[in-house]
Amino acid sequence: MNIAFWIVAGLLALFYVYSGALKVARSRDRLRPMMAWVDRVPLPAVRALGTVEILGAAGLILPPLTGIAPRLAAAAAIGFVLLQAGAIPVHLTGGDRRIGLNIGLVVTAAVTAWLALAR
Template identity: 80%
Template sequence: MNIAYWIVAGVLALFYLYSGALKALRDRDRLRPMMAWVDRMPMPVVRVLGAVEILGAVGLILPPLTGIAPSLAVAAAAGFVLLQIGAIPVHLTGEDRRVTLNIGLLATAAVTVWLATGR
């Protein structure tokens, strides 16, 4: 893995670790100011999304760091691409039509996939 991967994957992992922890631990009222879409989703779905984000963040860092199954980093980054492909329509169908962050995360995750494959 190169330095560019570690920088991009590190930033992405920090974001998703933070975001995932919020979704996994906070109640709907405390999430609403940041994530207007939580009113349209059952809380168990929000909690699962939080857990997926935390596991994905770990998957970006731990496998390449330990050398054990480093291909999991590619899978984690690809999972974040898919997550954002699903998140954009959720934001567009609700009151919160701001998808700039989602597009940025999608692009960052795609770059991470590219860097993780060594190309």
């Protein structure tokens, strides 16, 4: 279980660090080809979302790595489930109906939470 947690949590954290860094650093014009929804959301909210994603990725990795409050990794994973549960309606209400990635991230985050609690 421990190895499975590190693999799944590591991959999920890498995804969210990358995605969050893009949202924090790139302009709306450079985000638009990848994220059609950025035109419907204020840029400060996009930046805040990126910051939340980066902090959540740290929450997946750092607590179990340091041994300080390792249950926080499960909380971070549950936070990602909730984040994607909110992202799906945003995608569906706009013209962007591609939610396959969101569903995959919900499943991956739920598995990560389960593995974190089972450790």
